[in-house]
Amino acid sequence: MTAIKESSTIQENKRYALDQCPVTYAMEKIGGYWKPIILFHLSSGSKRYSELKRAIPAVTEKMLIQHLKQLEADHLIVRKSKPVVPPFVTYSLSASGRGLMEAIDAMALWAISDLKSKGHKRQTKRKAA
Amino acid sequence: MTAIKESSTIQENKRYALDQCPVTYAMEKIGGYWKPIILFHLSSGSKRYSELKRAIPAVTEKMLIQHLKQLEADHLIVRKSKPVVPPFVTYSLSASGRGLMEAIDAMALWAISDLKSKGHKRQTKRKAA
DNA sequence: CTTTGTACTTACTTTTATACAAGTACTTAC
DNA sequence: GTAAGTACTTGTATAAAAGTAAGTACAAAG
Numbered sequence: 001m002t003a004i005k006e007s008s009t010i011q012e013n014k015r016y017a018l019d020q021c022p023v024t025y026a027m028e029k030i031g032g033y034w035k036p037i038i039l040f041h042l043s044s045g046s047k048r049y050s051e052l053k054r055a056i057p058a059v060t061e062k063m064l065i066q067h068l069k070q071l072e073a074d075h076l077i078v079r080k081s082k083p084v085v086p087p088f089v090t091y092s093l094s095a096s097g098r099g100l101m102e103a104i105d106a107m108a109l110w111a112i113s114d115l116k117s118k119g120h121k122r123q124t125k126r127k128a129a
Numbered sequence: 130m131t132a133i134k135e136s137s138t139i140q141e142n143k144r145y146a147l148d149q150c151p152v153t154y155a156m157e158k159i160g161g162y163w164k165p166i167i168l169f170h171l172s173s174g175s176k177r178y179s180e181l182k183r184a185i186p187a188v189t190e191k192m193l194i195q196h197l198k199q200l201e202a203d204h205l206i207v208r209k210s211k212p213v214v215p216p217f218v219t220y221s222l223s224a225s226g227r228g229l230m231e232a233i234d235a236m237a238l239w240a241i242s243d244l245k246s247k248g249h250k251r252q253t254k255r256k257a258a
Numbered sequence: 259c260t261t262t263g264t265a266c267t268t269a270c271t272t273t274t275a276t277a278c279a280a281g282t283a284c285t286t287a288c
Numbered sequence: 289g290t291a292a293g294t295a296c297t298t299g300t301a302t303a304a305a306a307g308t309a310a311g312t313a314c315a316a317a318g
Binding site: 010013014016017020021022023024025026027030031033034036037040058059096099100102103104106107108109110111112113114115117 | 141142143145146149150151152153154155156159160162163165166169187188225228229231232233235236237238239240241242243244246
């Protein structure tokens with residue numbers, strides 16, 4: 001699952017940042033291109049692995065699984081598998097994951113208003129056109 | 130400022146994620162080990178470059194400047210310089226940056242409660258010890 | 259008896275992010 | 289005249305993150 005080197009300065013600095021700043025802690029858990037998107041898809045209910053794969057066609061299986069495993073290890077999502085063939089595995093948000101969604105929503109709201117205000121600025125510029 | 134390759138799959142995916150997900154947009158702006166910490170230090174008022182450097186001793190000058198420049202380019206902070214020698218440069222949060230701080234605070238709150246609930250679980254485990 | 263589908267895993271390459279180290283221009287203090 | 293302080297810049301190395309491609313086990317469908 002992408003090996004990391006325990007003894008690098010970058011890891012030390014991560015620990016430093018983690019101590020200084022809970023935001024870094026939160027971003028560790030939702031950092032990665034696909035994690036917010038996965039979380040979004042799960043926010044509307046539990047999904048099978050193959051459903052997620054089809055819902056996000058641009059992601060490779062490796063990345064999808066890797067992020068799902070990380071989210072599970074961080075207790076943001078819950079994996080349930082039925083011991084049948086073919087396998088039947090579903091993923092859903094945990095209580096902690098639902099809690100994070102509120103913070104994520106706040107970020108989304110900021111992003112939308114930021115994009116909007118940029119748009120206005122562009123419009124203001126060409127008022128005489 | 131760390132060259133990126135316009136034509137890579139990873140850049141295409143970033144664009145895809147940006148379209149799908151405003152959260153990715155927000156995380157682009159606060160991603161990077163030091164950005165949340167810089168923002169935190171500026172949240173208590175404007176600071177000189179050298180003050181920031183002293184406040185965050187673990188960061189290298191290259192990273193500090195790079196992040197400051199990116200934050201400035203994203204209009205989250207404002208740079209003001211007096212044309213004197215030695216130079217006198219201060220950084221402060223912009224209106225947009227202050228708006229983001231609310232979302233960042235929500236993440237911090239989640240992180241703190243997440244850490245707390247982990248602590249409780251660990252305590253519950255050793256109730257008979 | 260080959261193909262399809264499920265949910266993964268593994269090995270390898272490319273791209274991006276960060277760290278390390280040194281240099282710049284200018285001036286005041288010593 | 290050299291050392292220190294300001295706010296940077298540049299080059300290179302290393303680590304981490306993401307992508308590419310292929311393989312696994314099992315069963316049902318054709």
